[in-house]
Amino acid sequence: MAADVKMYTRRWCGYCTAAERLLDAKGVEFENIDVTGNQEKRRWLVEVTSGRTTVPQIFINGESIGGYDELKALERRGDLDKLLAAPPSSQPAT
Template sequence: MASVVIYTRQFCGYCSAAKKLLETKGVKFLEHDATYAPDIRQQMIERSNGGTTFPQIFINNAHVGGCDDLHALERAGKLDAMLAA
């Protein structure tokens, strides 16, 4: 199973939707809540090459993007292969 990391913040509908998709697939992920942690937010921005919106998602250290990007991978039939790697 792939290593999945997701940077989130509280009260973020996109964060909830991304986590729900991963959970329905049975994917375990490491969540970094940046709500009150500017250092975690800065780490996310650097790791995602400037991504400032939430969530920011990484699969096997590859930046996937946000919630819309994750769902686009699912619709294209590419997400399962990434998660299986």
């Protein structure tokens, strides 16, 4: 079963594009949630990511993994595939 991958982005965001490209290149399906101008959703994201104020914010099976830099670091360490392969467990609402 494919991992549940959600990415919160905004328009004109280079890091968001880079993260989308990385996931696309790996053939990972993800839901892109555009929060451009949505201050309520941005505040919520800061809350659920323990203070991360930038976009993108990426969640894999409900777990906040951070933004593009963290996604790339996971990929470099070979840990991204493990996360994507893990069965979706109890997922917090994202």
